[in-house]
Amino acid sequence: MSKYNKKKRGKGAKASNFSAQHQLISKRLIYDMINLAQVQSSDTILDIGAGTGALTVPLAETGAHVIAIEADPAFVDKLLSHMKNRDNIRVKYADILEAVLPKSPFVVVANIPYSITTPILGRLLDYPSVPLKRAILLVEKGAAKRFTAVPIQDPRILSWRMHYEIRLVRTVSPQHFAPPPKVDSAILSISRRSKPLVDMQHQLKFRALGAYGLLDPRLPLSAALIGIFTPPQITRLVRVLGIDRELPMCRLNEEQWAVVLYTMLQHVPPSRWPQLRQNVKKRKGF
Structure with a gap:
């Protein structure tokens, strides 16, 4: 070296x-x-x-x-x-x-x-x-x-x-x-990976999602994603993931993160998607 x-x-x-x-x-x-x-x-x-x-x-x-x-x-x-x-x-x-x-x-x-x-x-x-x-x-x-x-x-x-x-x-x-x-x-x-977990076309969206969700890695999913998903959407998301809503975000594995991304793309309006470099410190409830 x-x-x-x-x-x-x-x-x-x-x-x-x-x-x-x-x-x-x-x-x-x-x-x-x-x-x-x-x-x-x-x-x-x-x-x-x-x-x-x-x-x-x-x-x-x-x-x-x-x-x-x-x-x-x-x-x-x-x-x-x-x-x-x-x-x-x-x-x-x-x-x-x-x-x-x-x-x-x-x-x-x-x-x-x-x-x-x-x-x-x-x-x-x-x-x-x-x-x-x-x-x-x-x-x-x-x-x-x-x-x-x-x-x-x-x-x-x-x-x-x-x-x-x-x-x-x-x-x-x-x-x-x-x-x-x-x-x-x-x-x-x-x-x-022979098959990536995130399509290349969604890479920037995923990077923004990861930065948002892991701003405080210890936060439970229900609190970490509240600025993106509505409370009913979070309830459905944790059911699909098969996890407790209080599981810290950092405990999600790669496959579960992919589920979060594609759920967001399918069910959340683009206006609520996180953006790279946006201030994500204020997570507002609904």
């Missing part, structure tokens, strides 16, 4: 315990990640924060087309030196937060820069039109736990999980890196 220029970090980036240049040195872990990604020779693979090529070269050995994205010029030079006699590696000297992503389906296998983990996942997952098929990522364990947490309290992560299955595969100890970091890492698996 290379150290990215702090000036290039996107919104939402946070300081990290993993901000230094900790390179992946475990060959077994490298090949485990490639196997988990089910890499095929026909795949296009992104190696984000490629460093000196610890993953890049083994990925290229599968016959896949590998795009190594690296923002450190010294590492780019080393990557280029590894390209001898390999025509299936392309090195891009770029910040992943600004780089143009492939327009055709691609896979990501990477030891990503931990200090910008959330912005990187945002580039990949915020818009379902991005043709990401699957990803195997090394991330800080705390971040992996947040992305896979139950109950779901973050509306952005909720929107990702309507289109992708996100799973913490296993913990990775510091000795797999040089120099070893002070925190545990984890392998994060991301796979596009």
